[in-house]
Amino acid sequence: MGKTLTGADIIWECLVQEGVEVVFGYPGGAILRAYDALNNYYDQLHHVLVRHEQGATHMADGYARASGKVGVAIATSGPGATNMVTGLATAMMDSSPIVCITGQVASTAIGGDAFQECDVTGVTMPVTKHNYLVTDVNELAQIIREAFYIARTGRPGPVLIDVPKNVQFAEIENFVYPTEPINLPGYQPPKNLPQEQVDKALELINNAKKPVILAGHGVLLANAMPELLELSQKGNIPVTPTLLGIGGLPASNPLNIGMMGMHGEACANHAIQESDLLIACGMRFDDRVTGKLNTYSPNSKKIHIDIDASEINKNIRVDLGLVTDLGIALRQINPKIEQKDRSAWLHQIRDWQEESNQRDVLNIESPTLLAAQAIRKVWEGTAGNAVIVSDVGQHQMLESQYYPHEEPNTLLTSGGLGTMGFSVPASIGASFHVKDREVWVIVGDGCIQMTIMELATAVQENANINICIINNGHLGMVRQWQQMFYDARYAETPISSPNYVKLAEAYGMPGYRVDKLEDIIPIMRKAQAHDGPVLIEMVVEQYDMVYPMVPAGADLDAMIRRPHPQFEDMEI
Amino acid sequence: MKQTLVALVEDKPGVLNRVANLFRRRNFNIESLAVGHSETPGVSRMTIVTDEEEYLRRNIVRTNLLKMVNVITVEDVTDIPSVIRETALIKVRIDATKRREVMDLAEMYRGRIVDVANHSLIVEVTGESTKIDSMLEVLEPIGIVEVMRTGKIAMRRGSVTAREKNGTSGT
């Protein structure tokens, strides 16, 4: 015999049953009944009061990316729900599993423009993997189970559940948590590949002279790190990750040739363009990694492995599309990969790398602190072992270049949507899972001001996060485009900042400012000794650039390089 | 040739909205869409016609549809022997001298007169879209004042059913 529960109770009951330990949310009228029921569940899960519902979604997202589990965010109807749209779109673009629960006006009032009514399932349809409007309390538990299942399986993504007020109030006598298997006729788990597809892949791979593996977020999502390692190791095949694929293969592995794309390693982009076989693993040929589509890797055959059939041939025409879970596919393919000596190809890539080493910004002596060098210090100070949450802009690209990651899920960043303001809330979310490592945030002075109110959340929760603001006084990445493509007309890119040290103090956390390279490690040591959030402002060179850069729409190997006297005539 | 897709979808609130939304979101153009009940309770059947010509684009339309949680199966019947039908209601303004002519034409097209008034007739005609186009062409000089076309509905010939033609899994 079950107990009598309201819809409000059932929400929490189901979250507990799903194994949820922490939820991120903000109360309001249409979700108030659920919040009242939370009083009975405080001993079973922890609720984090955010300062803005966008923050709740990024926290859930950060938690999900760090843990591989589903992150949960809760908000009220109308403005509470619309504030979640950016976070949903961010999670959608990066295939991050989150479940958002929103209050809704009573189902009898829907359509009447009631106070704080908004068609949230309509608004969020294009930015969710799936969404629900619950109209009957008897369906609520099953819907929540389905939502979690859909969020975390297949190609993961955000799911939203809109729960009208009257459904929260409605009671079920003898509530029994549903246990029957989830039955979604239109949604099936990935299957083994047909043998002829495996054979075709093997033929292409075993005959390739200049193969390159493109390793995307799918490697991490499918937990296919061992399989990726085996494929590359066995076949001596170089691997280049996408931004979200970083960590799929240790950066120190000699076959990892560095990130591809607009601000990728020159050698990776050259390798892609010169390759005779691309093996794309769980990635989607975003324009930021392809450059101009019709000159992309012109001489290669292409294999594309992805769990999402609609990604095959979307941007890049491929010779072989394999639709299934990446781990399944590679476990079928790997056993017959032939050991090949591909040293000529690997040497060629190393030669390209050599030029980059010459041009490396780490070799430059600068009177001002350079962001890249500061970020390298953060790597040193954390022994390369932290979970880094980066935001969007120059600092994000520099992090990907100068903080080598050895393990999966140690770089959390908004790749597909490029959502400024992601890092601080995402790091708070991540800190609820990451207990055996430090969490460090690398954020620009523009980005932090987008979600800076979450510092209060960090303090209230005593979240163990260390925030490095890379302050260049500008919306640096946009300024870089203005400098390169708009004759240095800096319309609205210089940006002022509050006094961050005082601000940190006002929020109740330690704050430091550094502008010299040698001061960074000592201050990091102080931050590391502190339990709870710490803010470090790093005042850096204002007019630095991120190199290499493939201009938008240019050929992938038409990179603008950091000028160097050995290669260019230049004034010094 | 226009692309014709047959989809079986769960009969849940908002499904039509989701499908329409997908086409807008992915920048595909719907030429026509017909929905109705299928042989199975709780399952609706849609026939969707798009203007996608190219094979790979068509496949992307199909896989995007299939990816939706509420979509059970999708089959592209463009190049598969299928019965494809459309119905049109055509209101023609006439005077007494033309009535006979319209009735004769309707009969030639195996259409039916379904409404008769002093100054108008409604012709109902069913067939392939080209047949309806042609009927409209011959009625045009007489005076068409209203046309309603249902959009195509399609069913594969032979014993294979849409349900058996399951595509790759949704993700």
Ligand SMILES: Cc1ncc(C[n+]2csc(CCOP(=O)(O)OP(=O)(O)O)c2C)c(N)n1
């Ligand atoms: C919400 C949002 N608005 C605008 C942009 C466009 N944008 C991309 S990078 C960037 C500048 C970021 O500036 P900052 O945080 O100072 O980082 P920096 O590039 O200087 O390292 C802007 C405005 C964006 N990505 N997201």
